[in-house]
Amino acid sequence: MKNYLLATAAALLTLLAAPHAEAQRRSNAQNTTPLPTTNNNATAPNTTPTPPGATNGKLDYRNPAADALIPAEADKRQPITDDLEATVVELLELYHDSKQSHWNLRGPLYLSLHEQLQENADAYLKYTDILAERVLEVGHPIDGRTGVVAATANLDGYPSGYLSDQQVLILMTERLNTVAKRVRQRIEHLGKVDETTSNLLQELSYTLDKHVWKFRVMMQ
């Protein structure tokens, strides 16, 4: 009887220990998995410049070695940025004005004008993105914050509340015409600085002229 009890206890201990043994075996197997080997044949030195630390202790990711990849000479980057930043904030303002009008519109022209304002708003956002990214291409950041748009778009404030169709046509035509003129001046200016950027504004110029024309004929 005593032998029987001892044998049963031993069997139970073996059963309880089995999962731990399996876990230990798996753990050992993981620990022996070889680490990825480095390519010892690579002889070229890593010449990527280390980003300098900024005074605030954060890494500065500016890469001086990328300068040669920027598609505009150093002295042209700021004039390009200035013209495009001005256009971007104007387009963001026109986008907001178009949506404000799209929502609050009233009058017999509601349906056609409501649709046209949405189409215009989409176009302004599209060109905003193209021009903003051109600024990044020439190595500068862009500023599209709402406060900056309100402070620098240099267009009159837009009225709140319901808007009649005729009121919207007058307001938007005037604003579009103002921005279209400014864009034409920038095309001329950038033509002497960077033709690619100047050409980038050509299609926007055509689109703004088209929007002015559509609103003009709707008023007649």
Ligand SMILES: [Fe+2]
């Ligand atoms: Fe809508």
